Amino acid sequence: MSAEIVFSQMLIIFALMLVGLFLCKKGIVSKEASRDISGIVVNICSPMQLIMSVLNNSDTAADRSDLINFFLFSMLTYLVLIILGYAVNSVLRIPRDQRGDYHLMTIFGNCGFIGIPVAQALLGSESLIYVAVFNLCYNLFMYTYGLWIITTDTDGTSMKDQIRKFINPGTAACVITILIFWFRIQVPAQIQSLCSYAGQPATFLALVVIGISLSEMKPEELIKDRTMFLFTIIRFIIFPIVFVSVLKPLIADTLIRGTMALMIAVPVGNMPAMMRAQYGQDDTLTAKGAVVTTVFSVITITLTCLFV
Numbered sequence: 001m002s003a004e005i006v007f008s009q010m011l012i013i014f015a016l017m018l019v020g021l022f023l024c025k026k027g028i029v030s031k032e033a034s035r036d037i038s039g040i041v042v043n044i045c046s047p048m049q050l051i052m053s054v055l056n057n058s059d060t061a062a063d064r065s066d067l068i069n070f071f072l073f074s075m076l077t078y079l080v081l082i083i084l085g086y087a088v089n090s091v092l093r094i095p096r097d098q099r100g101d102y103h104l105m106t107i108f109g110n111c112g113f114i115g116i117p118v119a120q121a122l123l124g125s126e127s128l129i130y131v132a133v134f135n136l137c138y139n140l141f142m143y144t145y146g147l148w149i150i151t152t153d154t155d156g157t158s159m160k161d162q163i164r165k166f167i168n169p170g171t172a173a174c175v176i177t178i179l180i181f182w183f184r185i186q187v188p189a190q191i192q193s194l195c196s197y198a199g200q201p202a203t204f205l206a207l208v209v210i211g212i213s214l215s216e217m218k219p220e221e222l223i224k225d226r227t228m229f230l231f232t233i234i235r236f237i238i239f240p241i242v243f244v245s246v247l248k249p250l251i252a253d254t255l256i257r258g259t260m261a262l263m264i265a266v267p268v269g270n271m272p273a274m275m276r277a278q279y280g281q282d283d284t285l286t287a288k289g290a291v292v293t294t295v296f297s298v299i300t301i302t303l304t305c306l307f308v
Helices: 003-025 033-056 064-091 096-107 115-123 125-152 159-165 169-183 189-199 202-214 219-223 226-247 254-265 271-278 284-306
Strands: none
Touching (some): 003 202, 033 125, 033 202, 033 271, 064 125, 064 254, 096 271, 115 125, 125 254, 125 271, 202 284, 226 284, 271 284
16 A cells, blocks of 8 residues: 555645635635534435445445445444543543543544545555445444434433434435345436435535634644644554454455555544534534544554555
């Protein structure tokens, strides 16, 4: 896997973030507008992008048993990440009001917006069906466990309200995706086009939202946060290397193992920040985590790939 290719992908990500920063600094898009944009991405664009990823791979030649095993490994991986999230909060002695953010950043990497183009560039199009399966697990956990963390941090939110919020476009898209893939449902071309048009803006809009969040952040805040730096080392260097080393005797297929390793190594995702913004919460820390870990991802992803 070429470090040059990884670096070029990161430059594209940074450029799109800078677009959001520029738009906000120039007053073209307001800080308040990021919440509305987040709502569009979370409730429409991302669910449609997930469904479209399976439609694009509905005729794949991948072995079904391999996909099932990959799905089970992915589910197990998220359970491990949840446990790791509690460990990170304990080891780094994260303040109580920041534990939810660090927990989200530990669990939910950018396996969609960064993972998809990087996987295609480094592993080839054959890896995308596995990336789609991993993203399916991502959404299953994001719209259930992740949403639970976010709504728990909202004062006055009852358990009944939290359970009701589990029924949302994200979980609906996950169920639809599973049904389409498992039963090889043939979807009319018009519906495929609809999903494609609605899902295509997801990457751009999501990164613009991160850029808007950065508009009120001082540059020194990105490099002088000791806790964030230690978090990056633990979550994106130590853990991926250990995880890949454990995977080697368990997964013989280098494509499957490489895809799993890459999904673990991608930086903090922007979905936690967008969902924070959608619920009217402070998304500064999660946005900063996405930027800082993306800055270092050229190094962290490359190191992880060396152990595959």
